[in-house]
Amino acid sequence: xxxxxxxxxxxxxxxxxxxxxxxxxxxxxxxxxxxxxxxxxxxxxxxxxxxxxxxxxxxxxxxxxxxxxxxxxxxxxxxxxxxxxxxxxxxxxxxxxxxxxxxxxxxxxxxxxxxxxxxxxxxxxxxxxxxxxx
Numbered sequence: 001x002x003x004x005x006x007x008x009x010x011x012x013x014x015x016x017x018x019x020x021x022x023x024x025x026x027x028x029x030x031x032x033x034x035x036x037x038x039x040x041x042x043x044x045x046x047x048x049x050x051x052x053x054x055x056x057x058x059x060x061x062x063x064x065x066x067x068x069x070x071x072x073x074x075x076x077x078x079x080x081x082x083x084x085x086x087x088x089x090x091x092x093x094x095x096x097x098x099x100x101x102x103x104x105x106x107x108x109x110x111x112x113x114x115x116x117x118x119x120x121x122x123x124x125x126x127x128x129x130x131x132x133x134x
Contacts, residue, residue, distance in 0.1 A: 017048055026052040031124060045124050051076070051114040056107040059131040065122035067098040074114035080104035082132050103129045 012032050019028035033046040051057070051074075075091040080102055089109070090096055098104065108114040 019048065019050055025057060026055050027057075029124065044119060044121055046117065046119045047124060048072075049116050049118050051106070051108045053108055053111050053113060055114075057105055057126075059103055059105045059129045060126045061101055061103045061129055062098065062120065063122070063125055063127055064100045065120040065125070066100050067118055067120050068095070069097075069116040069118040070095050072115040072117060074112045075109040076106050076114040077109055078104055078106045103132075105131070 017030045017032060019030045023029075028050045030048045031045060032048060033044065049069075053074075071090055071092055071094045073092050075089060077087065077089050078096075079087045088096070106114075
C-alpha cells in the first residue's frame with residue numbers, strides 16, 4: 001500500500017486500500033494505518049473491516065483496547081452483557097464504541113456485507129470467549 005507522507009500528514013487513496021484474504025470466519029480487513037506505524041503520532045490502528053452476509057462472529061472481546069467505529073454499509077446485530085440482556089442493531093451512518101474487555105457477539109443482518117471503519121489505540125486483536133450463562 002502506497003502512503004503519501006508529507007510533514008506529519010499521511011494519505012491513503014481509496015484505490016490503494018486492499019482487503020485481506022478472508023479470515024476463517026469470512027471477515028476481511030485492511031489495516032490502513034497499522035498499530036506499529038507511529039511516524040505521525042501515538043500507536044493507533046485504523047482499519048476497513050468487511051463481514052460477509054450471515055456471519056456470526058461468536059463471543060469474543062478485544063482485550064484492553066477500546067473499539068470505535070463508523071458503519072459504512074450493511075447492518076449488524078450486537079449482543080453483550082452477562083445474560084445477553086443488552087443488544088443493539090446498527091446500520092449505515094451509525095457510530096459505535098465498545099469498551100475494553102466487553103464480551104460480545106455480532107451477526108451480520110441482510111444480504112449485503114457489514115462494512116465499518118474501525119479504530120483502536122492498540123493492535124487488531126480478537127480473543128474468543130465463552131458466551132454468557134443461560
